[in-house]
Amino acid sequence: MLAAAAMGASSVAPAQVLPAPATEKVVKAVAQTMNEPLISTPLSNDPLAPAQVGGSEEPVADSAQDEAVTIEPGASLSETVARLRRSDAGSRELECLAAGVYFESKSEPLAGQLAVGQVIDNRTESRGRFPSSYCGVLTQRGQFSFVRGGRWPSVNKSSLQWKNAVAIARIVAGEIKESNVGKALFFHARRVSPGWRLTRVASVGNHVFYR
Incomplete structure (x- = not known):
């Protein structure tokens, strides 16, 4: 979301688009969750990853943290999330994507979270309009105003x-399920009206999406 105060909170704006760096996007091998374990590389010494601290949110046990995860055909989004839940994202790139979802939409329904994740993913495939990696898009x-330095x-x-x-x-990176926001590249909270001259794609959860 733009840091500019005039935009208000929770908006990913069409301004200040920079050339994409040469960094490579996270490999789509996450789609192997149907039959194989997801990436399990530790995130030690990751300069972008914040330290874990205590909080008031309810702790839950990891789901299939270190074993293969099978997603049943036709499983709902909530069922799929329940199967793929874990504390360790597995890679720096997936942690960046998860951070975007968390800080932009953690209090929204899962469909709203998926839509936000889809926008970040769409940006990595925007052919030079945005960086080509999740971490590049996020930073x-x-x-995104929650990112500082x-x-x-x-x-x-x-x-x-x-x-x-x-x-x-993991769902977004693995292309396990798609959101109905299509190729949207921008979003803002319902409570703000930035007046963008863009094509409105959808309204999901607390956000309105554009391309």
């Missing part, structure tokens, strides 16, 4: 909301 200057606030990684965000990130 692009002037886009390439970092974001600490997260209670044992909380249900964080684990849901990780599950959504």
Whole structure:
């Protein structure tokens, strides 16, 4: 979301688009969750990952933290999230995507969280309009106000909301389920009216989406 105060909170704006760096986007191998374990590389020494701290959110047990996860055909979004929930995102890229979902939409219904994650993913595939990695999109200057100096606030990684965000990130990166926001690249909270001259795509949860 734009840091500019005039936009208000919770809006990802069409301004200040920078050329994409040469960084490579997270591999779509996360789609292997149907039959194989997801990425399990530890995130130690990650300069972007905030320290884990305590919080008031309800802790829950990890789901299939270190074993293969099978998603049944026709499983609902809530069922899929329940299967993919975990505290460890598994890679720096997935943690960046999860952080975007968490800070922008953690209090929304899962469909709203999926829509936010889809916008971040869409930006990585925007052919140079935005950075080509999740971390690049998240830390692009002037886009998400919760990011300051390439970092974001600490997260209670044992909380249900964080684990849901990780599950959504795995769903988006693995192309397991799609949101109905299509190729949207921008969104803002319903409570603000930035007056963008863009094509409105959908309204999901607390956000309105554009391309």
